[in-house]
Amino acid sequence: MQILTPHVYWAQRHGEIFLRVELSDATNVDIRLMEDNTLQFRAQGHGAKGDNQYEFSLEFLEPVKPEIHQKSTQRQVDIKIKKREERWWQRLTLREKKPVFLGPDFDRWLDESDAEMELQAKEKINKISVESRVRKDPYLGLKKGYLFMYNLVQFLGFSWIFVNMTVRLFIFGQDSFYDTFHTAADMMYFCQMMAVLEVINPLLGLVKTNFFPAMIQVAGRNVILFVIFGSLEEMQNKAVVFFVFYLWSTIEIFRYPFYMLACIDTEWKLLTWLRYSLWIPLYPLGVVAEAVAVIQSLPIFDETRLFSIPLPSMLGRSLSFSYTLQLYLVLMFLGLFINFRHLYKQRQRRYRSRKKKVQ
Ligand SMILES: CCCCCCCCCCCCC[C@@H](O)CC(=O)SCCNC(=O)CCNC(=O)[C@H](O)C(C)(C)COP(=O)(O)OP(=O)(O)OC[C@H]1O[C@@H](n2cnc3c(N)ncnc32)[C@H](O)[C@@H]1OP(=O)(O)O
Numbered sequence: 001m002q003i004l005t006p007h008v009y010w011a012q013r014h015g016e017i018f019l020r021v022e023l024s025d026a027t028n029v030d031i032r033l034m035e036d037n038t039l040q041f042r043a044q045g046h047g048a049k050g051d052n053q054y055e056f057s058l059e060f061l062e063p064v065k066p067e068i069h070q071k072s073t074q075r076q077v078d079i080k081i082k083k084r085e086e087r088w089w090q091r092l093t094l095r096e097k098k099p100v101f102l103g104p105d106f107d108r109w110l111d112e113s114d115a116e117m118e119l120q121a122k123e124k125i126n127k128i129s130v131e132s133r134v135r136k137d138p139y140l141g142l143k144k145g146y147l148f149m150y151n152l153v154q155f156l157g158f159s160w161i162f163v164n165m166t167v168r169l170f171i172f173g174q175d176s177f178y179d180t181f182h183t184a185a186d187m188m189y190f191c192q193m194m195a196v197l198e199v200i201n202p203l204l205g206l207v208k209t210n211f212f213p214a215m216i217q218v219a220g221r222n223v224i225l226f227v228i229f230g231s232l233e234e235m236q237n238k239a240v241v242f243f244v245f246y247l248w249s250t251i252e253i254f255r256y257p258f259y260m261l262a263c264i265d266t267e268w269k270l271l272t273w274l275r276y277s278l279w280i281p282l283y284p285l286g287v288v289a290e291a292v293a294v295i296q297s298l299p300i301f302d303e304t305r306l307f308s309i310p311l312p313s314m315l316g317r318s319l320s321f322s323y324t325l326q327l328y329l330v331l332m333f334l335g336l337f338i339n340f341r342h343l344y345k346q347r348q349r350r351y352r353s354r355k356k357k358v359q
Contacts, residue, residue, distance in 0.1 A: 003052070003053050003054075003055055004047065004048075004049045004052050004053070004054050004055075005054065005055065005056045005101040006021050006022050006023045006045075006047040006048065006054040006056065006101065007021075007022040007047070007048060007101055007103065008020070008021050008022070008041075008056060008058075008101055008102050008103070009022070009102075009103050009104065009105035009106075010092050010102060010103075010104065010105055011104065011105040011107075011108035011109045011110070012083075012088070012089055012092070012115070013110070013115050013118070013119070014083075014086045014087060014088060014115055014116070014119055015082060015083055015086045016080055016081065016082055016083060017060070017064065017080070017081045017082075017083065017089075017092065018078070018079070018080055018105060018108050019039075019058075019078070019079040019080075019081070019105075020076050020077075020078055020079075020105050020107075020108075021041065021043075021054075021056075021076060021077040021078075021079065022047060022048070022076055023043060023045035023046065023047045023054055023076060023077055024045060024046045024047075024074055024075050024076065025045050025046050025074060026043045026044065026045035026072045026076075026077050027043065027044050027045065028042075028043055028044050029041075029042075029043040029070065029072055029077060030042040030043065031068050031070055031079060033064065033066055033068060033081075036059065037059060037060050037062075037063055037064065037094075038057050038058065038059040038060070039057060039058045039060065039064075039068075039079075039081070040055075040057045041054075041055060041056050041057065041077075041079075042054075042055045043055075043077065045077075056099070056101055058092065058093055058099070058102070059093055059094045059095065060081075060092065060093065060094065061089050061090070061091055061092060061093060061094050062083065062084070062085065062087075062089060063083075063084040063085070064081045064082060064083055064084055065081070065082040065083070065084055067082065068080075068081055069081075088112045088115070143206055144263045144264075146206070147201070147206060147207065147259065147263050148260055148263040148264070150194070150197060150201075151256045151257070151259040151260045151263065152256075152260060153194065154191055154194060154195070154252065154256045155252070155253065155256035155257055155260065157187050157190060157191040157194070158191060158248075158249045158252035158253050158256065159249075159253050160187055161184045161187050161188060161191070161245060161249045162246070162249040162250065162253050164183060164184055164187075165180060165183075165184060165242065165245060165246055165249070168180075168183065174239075176242070177239035177241075177242040178237045178238070178239060178242075179237065180241045180242040180245055181229060181235075181236040181237065181241045182236065182237075184245055185225075185229070185230075185236075188225060188245060188248075189225065189226075189230075191252075192218075192221055192222055192225050192226075195217075195218050195221070195222075196218060196222075198214045198217070198218055199211065199214050199215050199218050201214075202214060210342065212338070213338065213339050213342040213343075216335045216338060216339055217339060220290070220332065220335050221248065223328065224244060224290050224293055224294070227307075228293050228294060228297045229241060229244075229293070231306060231307075232297055232300050232301075232304070232306070234300045235293065235296065235297055235300065238293075238296060240289060240292050240293045240296060241293070243285075243289040243292075244286070244289045244290055244293060247282055247285055247286040247289055248286065250278065250282060251278055251279060251282050251283075251286075254271060254274040254275050254278060255275050257271060258271050258272060258274075258275040272350070276343075276346065276347040276350050276351070277347070279343050283336065283339065283340055283343065284336065284340075287332055287333070287335075287336040290332060291329060291332055291333075294325050294328065294329055294332070295329070297322075297325065298322040298325060298326070299322075301320055301321040301322040301325065302320045302322050305317075305318060305320065306321060307321035307324075308320050308321050309321075
């Protein structure tokens with residue numbers, strides 16, 4: 001078989017090169033971009049000299065990106081190549097002398113100013129479509145404003161607790177463990193009551209959080225805070241309160257600012273990393289601390305009979321609340337498993353999608 005050169009027609013835009021190879025019913029199309037910025041084309045098909053193997057190569061004037069978009073139709077082979085830098089080329093090839101088989105593609109041909117106008121028109125259309133997409137939700141500003149304020153209030157609340165406990169730890173050492181509840185409980189009550197909104201927000205579609213992990217988180221903490229610490233004075237001066245409050249507030253002083261930045265479409269890499277990494281040691285530690293608190297409260301509930309369920313006299317006095325708490329201990333570790341898995345997936349999703357964006 002003779003090796004021949006097909007007719008090739010070209011046109012450009014600021015960012016792309018278009019080549020049209022006059023070869024019908026092309027098969028075995030092999031297009032390569034060589035390291036020296038040369039395009040090599042090889043295919044069998046029906047061209048000016050009938051059915052044959054056709055080949056050509058073009059060394060481009062300026063660097064192009066390595067990916068090639070190619071479409072073979074019955075009539076021709078269309079090739080699109082992206083310029084590495086978006087600018088207008090004076091000609092297609094490095095050599096000043098135009099190859100004989102190459103000509104302008106008048107169907108696509110635009111001179112520089114026309115191409116500029118086309119680009120501007122495209123940008124305008126893109127801008128309008130982005131704006132209309134953004135404008136779709138008329139309450140977006142209001143929602144973001146509400147979330148920003150919610151996160152700010154939580155951040156301030158937990159920061160107050162964290163700083164207060166840290167300062168007291170430095171001043172009073174281990175003694176500060178025992179009156180954590182009396183110094184920080186009011187603020188913790190406030191923050192944890194507000195945190196109920198974290199279960200409501202996903203239900204209202206305000207955030208993308210899953211309802212179930214948020215519910216486990218909020219309900220679990222509220223059981224510890226209101227039932228174990230809040231209702232038993234004997235628990236309030238135990239050192240475990242310090243560990244529970246400290247572990248809770250350590251994650252929250254990073255999580256809420258992370259959300260605040262998300263509300264204003266901003267991201268700090270270090271803060272994101274802390275939000276999606278600190279839970280790895282803190283969550284199990286938090287559950288262990290909470291479990292210690294529950295275990296310490298069992299004999300107190302047995303003794304005080306608080307929240308015990310009255311039973312018919314033949315079955316005994318009442319069923320101690322400590323049995324419910326023993327069941328709750330099992331639920332806690334189930335909750336730990338569910339939320340640990342959820343947070344692990346969130347971390348993977350975050351870093352997978354970021355990697356994709358970078359590529
Ligand atoms: C009576 C029945 C009781 C039943 C309970 C049974 C057992 C309970 C056991 C519970 C054990 C709890 C132990 C726990 O208390 C111990 C500790 O907390 S120790 C300290 C460490 N803790 C943590 O690290 C957990 C912190 N908490 C959380 O991370 C969340 O509460 C959680 C729900 C677990 C996960 O959060 P989320 O699903 O929201 O993940 P993301 O942060 O990735 O958010 C997803 C997207 O939503 C956006 N979002 C979420 N919230 C907001 C907000 N407030 N403002 C703005 N945007 C928000 C976020 O930006 C993400 O968007 P995008 O995907 O676009 O980035």
